[in-house]
Amino acid sequence: MSSSGQTSRSPILWVPSLYFAQGIPYVMVMTFSVVMYKQLGVSKTDIGLYTSGLYLPWVLKPLWSPLVDARGFKRTWVVGLQFLVAIGLGLAGAAVSGPWCFAASLGVFWVMAAASATHDIAADGFYMLGLSPHEQAMWVGWRSTFYRAAMIVGSGQLVVLAGKLEPRLGETRAWSVTLWTVAGVFLLLAIWHALVLPRPERDGPAGSGQGLGRDFTETFRSFFRKPGVGRAVAFILLYRLDEAQLSRVVQPFLLDARTSGGLGLSTEAVGWLYGTVGVGALLCGGVLGGWLASRYGLKRVLPWLVAGMYGPKVVWALLAWAQPEPAGLLTAAVGVEQFGYGLGFTAFMLYLLYFAEGAHRTAHYALATGFMALGMMVPGMGSGWLAETLGYRWFFIWTLACTIPGLWLALGLKVEADFGRRKA
Numbered sequence: 001m002s003s004s005g006q007t008s009r010s011p012i013l014w015v016p017s018l019y020f021a022q023g024i025p026y027v028m029v030m031t032f033s034v035v036m037y038k039q040l041g042v043s044k045t046d047i048g049l050y051t052s053g054l055y056l057p058w059v060l061k062p063l064w065s066p067l068v069d070a071r072g073f074k075r076t077w078v079v080g081l082q083f084l085v086a087i088g089l090g091l092a093g094a095a096v097s098g099p100w101c102f103a104a105s106l107g108v109f110w111v112m113a114a115a116s117a118t119h120d121i122a123a124d125g126f127y128m129l130g131l132s133p134h135e136q137a138m139w140v141g142w143r144s145t146f147y148r149a150a151m152i153v154g155s156g157q158l159v160v161l162a163g164k165l166e167p168r169l170g171e172t173r174a175w176s177v178t179l180w181t182v183a184g185v186f187l188l189l190a191i192w193h194a195l196v197l198p199r200p201e202r203d204g205p206a207g208s209g210q211g212l213g214r215d216f217t218e219t220f221r222s223f224f225r226k227p228g229v230g231r232a233v234a235f236i237l238l239y240r241l242d243e244a245q246l247s248r249v250v251q252p253f254l255l256d257a258r259t260s261g262g263l264g265l266s267t268e269a270v271g272w273l274y275g276t277v278g279v280g281a282l283l284c285g286g287v288l289g290g291w292l293a294s295r296y297g298l299k300r301v302l303p304w305l306v307a308g309m310y311g312p313k314v315v316w317a318l319l320a321w322a323q324p325e326p327a328g329l330l331t332a333a334v335g336v337e338q339f340g341y342g343l344g345f346t347a348f349m350l351y352l353l354y355f356a357e358g359a360h361r362t363a364h365y366a367l368a369t370g371f372m373a374l375g376m377m378v379p380g381m382g383s384g385w386l387a388e389t390l391g392y393r394w395f396f397i398w399t400l401a402c403t404i405p406g407l408w409l410a411l412g413l414k415v416e417a418d419f420g421r422r423k424a
Contacts, residue, residue: 011131011139013196018078019143021189022123023150025085025116028158028182029054029109031151035159036175039166042102050106057117059373065366066219068121073203074129074362077122081115082190086183088112093179097172124369125362128353129200133419136353137294141286141346149279158182219363226364228414232355235409236368237375239306239348242313242402243341244376245383245395250316252384253392258323261392263330273334281335285342293350297421302347306410309344310403312337317396354419 033054037047068077088108095104131139158178165174226232254270256262265273289308292301315333324330352372356365379402387395 009196009198011135011142014130014193014198015127015139015142016146017189017192018123018127018197019147020150021082021186021193022116022120023147024154024182024186025089025112025119026058027151027154028089028179029113029116032154032158033105033109036096036162037102039162039171040096040101040175046102050102051109054109054113055377057113058120059370059377061117061121062363062367062370064118065121065363066216066360068118068366069125069219069360069363074122074126075197075199075203078119078126078197079190079194081119081122082186082193084115085112085119086187086190088115089179089183089186093176093183096179097176101172120369121362121366124365126197126200126203128356128361128365129202130198133353133357134294134421137298137350137419137421138290140293140349140353141283141288141290141342144345144349145279145283145286145342148282152279219360220367222358222360223364223367226355226358231409231412231414233371235406235413236352236371238409239406240372240376241379241406242310242399244379245386245402246313246316246399247376248380248383249387249392249395252387253316253320256392261320261323263319263323265330273331277331277335278338281338282342285339286346287342289343289346290350293347294421297416298347298350298354298419299415302351302413302415303407303411305343305347306407309340309347310407312340313400313403317393317400320392320396351413351415354415 030051034047034051037051068074088111092105092108092112095101095108098104127143128136161181162174162178165177168174169177223229251270253262254265254273256264258264285308289301289305292305315337319330319333352365352368356362356368358364386398390398
């Protein structure tokens, strides 16, 4: 039985699958759809104009997070929205084969985006209800790794599947069948979670009973009345200032020709580096970071895990300046960088869980992740231009400088000494 006395089911039965399920609709809407529309002949102008707005539900989800927090059971929200996403994936597959392919499928993706963003709120809230703080620390590395694994599957393997089906079925039919396949898998995930998700005693409406409007007001007020909220929000916004820019530039750097300052790798090589070496290293770093936090407490290990994330980022500057050719050296560099990312991202997610603790934890966590999304979105917008202006070498030096604000803010965060640590 868990330390919170809520369920005898091991988190291994539902934490990895829950966060894999959280990542799939996001990557289908934000990445898979872009590749699909390009292959189906939609113009780049229309793709950029109409798909960019699909990110909006994830940015705005804090606005309706109090509704999820105040009404119904988080478990019910999670399972119900997963069934809705499965239906949406099936409808998207049908829409792609229809006469109004682009407009109809885009409309379905909008509904899926709203459902997926709402599912994120409920799933994160359920994670906090279903596990004790110690268990949250133990499993936070697993959840982040399986979420990222969903990104790789959706943007990589599913696109490959559609490409292999195209010669046999034709372009339109291939993408429809791929979407229907994902819908079937997601339906199985929804059924699985309906069976295995625990039923936490604390799960239920968190509203005051005085009306939804008052619940909304109180939720936002209570968040900004938390002790140290100014430094906390600044930390959330700036912690991944370097990563927000790196994430848009690293793959072009790996793919670009050496004469252009890149490493000249093939698409397959980049996919292997991140899909195999990167995921493995990320999992190891995430699990180790979670274990350290559960063993020693978040306060004690936070600065070290943050430094563990920032330090390996120097590999990109070294690679840009040296442009080494040995595959083993590049593999080791990516492995070290992703291992460090696993350490630091685990600490970051655990801090968000800590800061969200309280009466409105689900809505407060959604607010925190909303700030996180903003901190990733805005710096990333100009990263391509900056890399072109500075060149890869000096761009990576710049991103190293961008780690300084996050490290400084992390050193001054107020965290309870035993948060995440198993109580004696």
